[in-house]
Amino acid sequence: MRLVLVLLLAALAAGCGRPAALDPAGPQAAHVARLWWLLLAVSVVVEAVVVAFAVYAVMRVRRPAPAAPTLAAEPRLERRLSTGVGLAVAVTTLIVLGLLVASILTERALGALQSPAPLTVEITGHQWWWEAEYWDAVPSQRVRTANEIHLPVGEPVLVRLRSADVIHSFWVPALHGKRDLIPGHDSFLWIQADRAGTFGGQCAEFCGYQHAHMRLLVVAESRGAFDGWLARQRQPAPEPGDDRTRHGRDVFLSGPCVLCHTISGTPAAARLGPDLTHLAGRTTLAAGILPNTPGHLAGWILDPQRIKPGVHMPSVGLEGGDLQALLAYLGTLR
Amino acid sequence: MSAGPTLAEVDDGAVRTALERTWARPGGLLGLLGAVNHKTVAGRYLVSAFVFFGLGGVLALLMRLQLAFPETRLLGPDLYDQVFTVHGSTMMFLFAVPVMEAMGLYLVPLMIGTRNVAFPRLNAFGYWTYLIGGLFLWVAFVLNVGPDAGWFSYVPLAGPEQAPGKRIDVWAQMITFTELAALVGAVELVVTTLKLRAPGMSLNRLPLLVWAMLVMAFMVIFAMPAIMVASTMLAMDRLVDTHFFNVAEGGDALLWQHLFWFFGHPEVYIIFVPATGFVSAIVTTFARRPIVGYPAMVLSLVATGFLGFGLWVHHMFVTGLPKLGASFFTAASLLIAIPSGIQIFCWLATLAAGRVLVRAPLLYVLAFVATFVAGGLTGVMLAATPLDAQAHDTFFVVAHLHYVLIGGAVFPLLGAIHYWLPKMTGRMPSERLGRVTVVILFVGFHLTFFPMHQLGLAGMPRRVYTYLPETGWGGLNLLATVGAGLLAVAVLLFVANVAWTVRYGARAGDDPWGADTLEWATPSPPPTYNFTHLPVVESRHPLWTRGTAPPVVTGLRTDVREVLVTDAIDATPDHRHMLDGPTLWPFLTAVAAGAGIIVAIFTPWGVTASALLTLGPLVGWFWPTGEPIRGTTREAA
Numbered sequence: 009m010r011l012v013l014v015l016l017l018a019a020l021a022a023g024c025g026r027p028a029a030l031d032p033a034g035p036q037a038a039h040v041a042r043l044w045w046l047l048l049a050v051s052v053v054v055e056a057v058v059v060a061f062a063v064y065a066v067m068r069v070r071r072p073a074p075a076a077p078t079l080a081a082e083p084r085l086e087r088r089l090s091t092g093v094g095l096a097v098a099v100t101t102l103i104v105l106g107l108l109v110a111s112i113l114t115e116r117a118l119g120a121l122q123s124p125a126p127l128t129v130e131i132t133g134h135q136w137w138w139e140a141e142y143w144d145a146v147p148s149q150r151v152r153t154a155n156e157i158h159l160p161v162g163e164p165v166l167v168r169l170r171s172a173d174v175i176h177s178f179w180v181p182a183l184h185g186k187r188d189l190i191p192g193h194d195s196f197l198w199i200q201a202d203r204a205g206t207f208g209g210q211c212a213e214f215c216g217y218q219h220a221h222m223r224l225l226v227v228a229e230s231r232g233a234f235d236g237w238l239a240r241q242r243q244p245a246p247e248p249g250d251d252r253t254r255h256g257r258d259v260f261l262s263g264p265c266v267l268c269h270t271i272s273g274t275p276a277a278a279r280l281g282p283d284l285t286h287l288a289g290r291t292t293l294a295a296g297i298l299p300n301t302p303g304h305l306a307g308w309i310l311d312p313q314r315i316k317p318g319v320h321m322p323s324v325g326l327e328g329g330d331l332q333a334l335l336a337y338l339g340t341l342r
Numbered sequence: 343m344s345a346g347p348t349l350a351e352v353d354d355g356a357v358r359t360a361l362e363r364t365w366a367r368p369g370g371l372l373g374l375l376g377a378v379n380h381k382t383v384a385g386r387y388l389v390s391a392f393v394f395f396g397l398g399g400v401l402a403l404l405m406r407l408q409l410a411f412p413e414t415r416l417l418g419p420d421l422y423d424q425v426f427t428v429h430g431s432t433m434m435f436l437f438a439v440p441v442m443e444a445m446g447l448y449l450v451p452l453m454i455g456t457r458n459v460a461f462p463r464l465n466a467f468g469y470w471t472y473l474i475g476g477l478f479l480w481v482a483f484v485l486n487v488g489p490d491a492g493w494f495s496y497v498p499l500a501g502p503e504q505a506p507g508k509r510i511d512v513w514a515q516m517i518t519f520t521e522l523a524a525l526v527g528a529v530e531l532v533v534t535t536l537k538l539r540a541p542g543m544s545l546n547r548l549p550l551l552v553w554a555m556l557v558m559a560f561m562v563i564f565a566m567p568a569i570m571v572a573s574t575m576l577a578m579d580r581l582v583d584t585h586f587f588n589v590a591e592g593g594d595a596l597l598w599q600h601l602f603w604f605f606g607h608p609e610v611y612i613i614f615v616p617a618t619g620f621v622s623a624i625v626t627t628f629a630r631r632p633i634v635g636y637p638a639m640v641l642s643l644v645a646t647g648f649l650g651f652g653l654w655v656h657h658m659f660v661t662g663l664p665k666l667g668a669s670f671f672t673a674a675s676l677l678i679a680i681p682s683g684i685q686i687f688c689w690l691a692t693l694a695a696g697r698v699l700v701r702a703p704l705l706y707v708l709a710f711v712a713t714f715v716a717g718g719l720t721g722v723m724l725a726a727t728p729l730d731a732q733a734h735d736t737f738f739v740v741a742h743l744h745y746v747l748i749g750g751a752v753f754p755l756l757g758a759i760h761y762w763l764p765k766m767t768g769r770m771p772s773e774r775l776g777r778v779t780v781v782i783l784f785v786g787f788h789l790t791f792f793p794m795h796q797l798g799l800a801g802m803p804r805r806v807y808t809y810l811p812e813t814g815w816g817g818l819n820l821l822a823t824v825g826a827g828l829l830a831v832a833v834l835l836f837v838a839n840v841a842w843t844v845r846y847g848a849r850a851g852d853d854p855w856g857a858d859t860l861e862w863a864t865p866s867p868p869p870t871y872n873f874t875h876l877p878v879v880e881s882r883h884p885l886w887t888r889g890t891a892p893p894v895v896t897g898l899r900t901d902v903r904e905v906l907v908t909d910a911i912d913a914t915p916d917h918r919h920m921l922d923g924p925t926l927w928p929f930l931t932a933v934a935a936g937a938g939i940i941v942a943i944f945t946p947w948g949v950t951a952s953a954l955l956t957l958g959p960l961v962g963w964f965w966p967t968g969e970p971i972r973g974t975t976r977e978a979a
Contacts, residue, residue: 027800029732040728044799047729051719055712058686062711065693066700077856077886078631078697089634089695093687100683104676104722111672111726115665118728174499175595177660177735181801185731188661191498192589193596195662208813212660212735212803214492216499217419220806297810317419 028181033207033228034200036118036184043114050103121198123164129157130168133176133189133211135320136218137282137295142238143168151241152270154282155295156225160234161204167197174216180209180226188213201228208296217318223296244273245285245341256337259330264322271341281321287341294319302335309334358874360900365457365871368924376924378462379870380451383469385766387444390469391437394476398432399833401425403826406790410823412811422807423490424509428483430493431513434609435520436476438751439562442616443527445758446555448766450531452861452868453549455540455877457905458921460533463928463963468526470932475520478940482512489513492805494606495576497587497598502580511580511943517573519939521566528562531555538905539913540860541895542879549859549882550626550633553640554619557647561612564651569605572598582946596661603654610746611650615643617751618685620758621707625689627761627857628704629696632883635688642681649678659730668727675725682718686711701855702776706757709784713749717742720795735805738798741791748787756783756836763840764854768866769847775839783832789825793818858883863892876906879913927963931956 032038128143142151159165169178171189178197179186187197201207211222229237248254260266261276268281276284291300294316298304307314309331312321326334367373367382377383404425408417417425451459459465482488489509491500500510535556539548548556576598578584585591587598626633633639655663655671689711698704720742724730733739756779763771802815809815853862862885864873875894881887895915898904903921908914938952 027796029799029801037732040732043726043729044723044732047719047723047726051716051723054719055716058690058715059712061690062693062708065690066698066704066708076630077858077883079883079886081632085695086634089691093635093638093684093691096687097680097684101680104679107722107726108673108676111676111728112669114726114728115669119665174504175496179801179803181732181799185728186660186734187731190595190661192594193662208801210801210803214496214499214735214805216504217423219803220419220808223810 028208031182033182033205034184034202035121036199037182038202039114039117040185043110046110047107050107054103118198121164121200123166126164126166126198127160128166128168129159130170131157131178131189133169133171133173133178133215135173135216136211136222136316138178138222138224139172139279139282142241149242151238152283153241153286153290155223155292156227156290158227158229158234158237159199159201160231161201161228163231164198164200167199168194169196170194175213176211176215176222177213178209179212180207180224182207183209183226186212201226204228204230206291210296218295218316221295221297221316223292225292225296240289240342241286245271246273248337248340252333253337253340255330256333256335259326259334260337263326264324268321284338285341288339289342302339305338306331306335354874357900358869361871361874362869364901364903365869367870372924372926375929376466376926378458378466378922378924378928380447380459380462380465381766381868381870383462383465384444384448386469387440387447387472390473390476391441391444394432394436394480395441396833397480398429398437399830401429401432403830405429406823406826408807409809409819411820412809412813412816414808417807419807420490423492423805424483424486424488426805427489427492427513428479431479431489431516432476433747434493434613435517436472436479438613438747439524439609440472440520440527441755442558442613442751443524443531443562445620445755445762446531446558446616447527449762449861450534450552450555451538452765452864452872453552453859454535454538454543455860455873455879456534456538457872457876457903459530460538460921461530462921462923463925464526465530467928467932468523468530470929471526471936472520472523474932474936475516475523478519478936479512479516482509487512494602495598496602497576497579497595498589500576501587502583505580508943511577514573514577514580515939515943518570518577519936521570521573524562525566528559528566531559532563535559536910537907539908540877540879541906541908541913541915543908543913545911545913546637547879547882549619550622550636550639550643551616551619551859553643554615554617554622557643558612558615561608561615561647561650565605565608565612568601572601572605575601577942581942596658599658599661600654603657604651607654607657608650610743611646613747613751615646617710617754617758618643620754620761621685621689621710623857623859624703624707624754624757624761625692626883627855628699628701629692630699630856631692631696632858633688634691634695635684636882638684639688642684645681646678649674649681653678656725656730659727660734665727672725672727676722679718679722686715702771702773702780703757703761705777705780706753706760709780709787710749710753710757713745713753713784713787717745717749720745733798735803736798737794737802737804740804741794741798744787744791744794748791753783759836759840761855762861763843764847764850765861765866765868767844767847768850769843770850770854771839771843771847775835775842779832779835779839782828782835786825786828786830786832790822790829791825793821793825797822853885858886860884860892925963927959930959931963934959 030041032041130141130143132139138155140153140157144150169187169189171191176189177186178189183199183201184197187195205228207226209224209226211219248257266276268278270277270279270283272285292298293300293304293308309324311323312319313323367379408414408422447459487508489512491505491510495510495513498504535552575586579586585593587593587595589595622633652674653671656675659668724733724742760771760776797815797818850866852865860877863877875896878893878895884892895906903923904918905921907916907919909916934955935952938948938955941951942948
């Protein structure tokens with residue numbers, strides 16, 4: 009019981025922190041947050057007035073105990089009541105119209121963020137991970153990664169959205185509202201981060217077993233840092249430097265891994281699962297749910313079904329030596 | 343005949359005896375499976391719907407337990423998906439709509455002063471299809487074949503490729519079947535209300551609850567076909583390889599969403615509108631005066647009925663629809679706040695002007711006002727497309743929808759059960775227990791659902807079976823789970839009060855609350871034939887203007903099930919009409935159709951089987967039973 013109480017207090021303390029959607033890191037989320045505070049203020053006033061009046065109407069001290077119902081209308085009272093209701097309706101209508109204008113103005117403000125030649129990221133939703141491809145007119149310069157996208161601070165970014173299987177929804181609350189990824193309906197979203205930082209996001213449309221574990225990270229960084237990151241991503245995987253990592257690569261290429269994953273610079277070029285060319289450069293595994301450490305990676309490879317039941321990655325049984333070699337090799341993929 | 347006692351005084355005893363005999367409930371198997379009395383059928387609906395409410399509530403508690411702490415392993419994703427899907431489907435299709443129709447089917451004939459619904463056999467058929475559909479879903483769930491793609495079953499997740507097996511077929515067929523029952527109930531309510539009203543009960547004297555039921559029934563008639571068409575198309579995509587929703591073959595995933603929400607949004611008002619009827623009845627009685635602005639109230643109900651069909655796209659604001667179209671639906675969604683506002687203001691004005699008698703049903707109304715207004719305000723937030731893009735498909739929406747559905751519909755419903763329990767059982771519920779229940783219900787509800795607003799804005803999506811500890815969502819989720827426990831206690835107390843009432847409650851008498859409408863002009867519980875003599879109505883509040891002995895109709899036959907049919911607008915007597923009595927045919931028809939629809943999941947031949955199987959019972963049902971009696975018409979269905 010005391011534990012529950014402590015936890016509840018902790019909950020309230022945690023709940024007082026500003027939630028992601030109201031702690032905007034970019035202009036889009038900021039527009040929405042402003043609209044939120046307006047609506048919240050109006051709502052609190054309306055709710056307070058209505059509840060106060062209802063309690064007053066029911067609880068006020070009465071004239072003699074009620075007995076027979078009142079049927080004969082007192083014209084003056086009835087007129088006053090009608091006027092009161094009429095006024096309340098008029099105020100409601102004005103509020104509603106005002107909010108409609110506020111909503112449309114916010115929508116226009118959201119539409120203002122554009123750029124003629126923006127950085128374009130194509131996001132493809134898969135069960136249950138995100139594929140991101142940085143578009144470039146030269147195909148060889150395109151960069152493909154998964155579950156972690158990097159953006160330069162202060163620049164509008166065009167995010168193109170498509171789905172490989174079912175409906176997903178792309179949502180990074182600190183940057184913008186969500187947008188669905190619907191098979192057969194390509195769509196897009198303009199986002200911009202105004203401060204550096206790592207912002208969490210998650211699939212928001214129910215997409216099957218691991219909907220809960222389909223997270224992504226957005227890393228906003230300075231233009232210089234971003235360009236460096238992008239240049240690194242364009243490099244193929246490094247050649248293994250020693251026997252152990254070389255053995256690890258052989259394990260990868262001769263095992264089932266190669267059926268689904270790509271490591272550029274090697275024959276592995278399948279696209280069913282995330283591109284692993286720069287796996288070690290990412291901070292998380294399994295669509296944002298595990299820290300990227302060798303221990304977690306080993307656990308994930310050996311038994312992904314325990315971590316994400318229903319996930320499409322099969323368990324891969326490996327001897328201890330093979331596993332260590334594979335981990336060492338994957339660790340070189342920076 | 344020379345001067346002497348009036349006809350009524352002389353014949354009352356004899357009339358009652360004759361009516362008892364004519365309208366008797368049969369015993370045995372016929373009584374069990376063949377009952378057609380509206381109170382019996384509605385009572386079964388009510389009990390079944392509340393059983394489903396309890397089952398759906400147990401699933402809700404399971405979900406709250408699973409989400410109380412991060413990374414809980416109580417339910418795996420497979421079971422959790424079934425649990426939230428069956429919870430939503432049960433609450434929407436097996437509880438909310440049926441329970442509202444059941445209240446209408448019980449109360450409307452009594453409130454408009456007639457003996458039964460317009461098509462008693464069809465009514466029984468509706469109940470059996472509902473029960474079969476509901477049992478089908480739950481048996482499948484217990485057998486681990488419960489649907490798992492959400493109560494909304496979005497394609498392609500619910501399509502043949504992504505959801506092999508029979509789970510979604512169970513859902514689709516259950517929808518088609520139970521919505522058949524909803525349509526039947528709606529037809530009963532419309533025809534009964536428009537054609538069987540007591541003489542003098544012109545439309546402008548119709549109790550607001552009956553107006554609400556009428557509007558709800560019309561909405562059902564226009565909304566349910568959309569979902570029945572959609573669920574049938576989904577079943578066909580899955581069973582006979584049509585490609586309505588298959589993107590690869592030129593089908594469209596968004597088509598499903600349009601069809602679903604064209605039903606799904608009106609559905610919310612189908613549930614809410616009857617609840618406003620309960621509130622109007624309770625407010626009138628306990629404010630001890632007529633409602634302020636009756637015409638405005640009626641127009642608001644009708645306006646809600648129309649506007650409710652113009653909002654469905656606000657469930658699809660994040661699908662990337664054109665902005666101009668979206669703002670039309672924003673405007674419509676905001677607009678519907680106005681009729682709801684009018685109703686709230688009229689109730690409050692009535693309470694302010696009345697000499698209020700504070701009783702438990704009125705406390706439910708207060709809880710309703712506080713909660714529903716909050717839910718309406720979050721609804722206004724969700725109507726604004728930019729804000730919806732943040733809040734959509736998060737726990738913010740979970741909070742919003744429970745504010746409007748529990749606060750807006752279940753609170754008034756529980757108040758209504760408390761209020762009409764004396765009529766239904768003949769005994770008074772415990773006032774003290776009723777008050778305690780309201781308080782616990784209110785506190786438990788807000789403890790459960792208020793934190794969810796914050797969770798949604800903090801990034802917690804709906805329909806997740808767990809979440810990571812580092813999200814920081816654990817505390818508020820635990821709070822919500824504690825609240826859910828309290829909510830469960832309140833529901834148990836409510837059930838305990840009903841049980842106590844049936845067993846120990848004080849005798850209620852005809853009109854324990856001093857109410858104004860006709861159902862209180864007959865004994866509690868009402869006899870099978872409702873009224874010894876059908877009443878004649880002279881005002882909007884017949885019991886307040888004429889006491890419990892209103893003027894009556896005489897001359898109807900008592901040896902057959904005869905009722906008076908009146909004009910749809912003015913309720914002037916039109917002709918006499920004979921209703922049918924108990925029969926097994928509706929039950930057999932429902933069983934045959936149900937068997938066919940279940941077999942159809944495994945082979946398309948089920949449709950053929952269904953047609954052949956229902957043929958026999960239908961012939962039996964429609965077999966002519968002799969010459970119509972002179973001067974009356976005979977019910978055909």
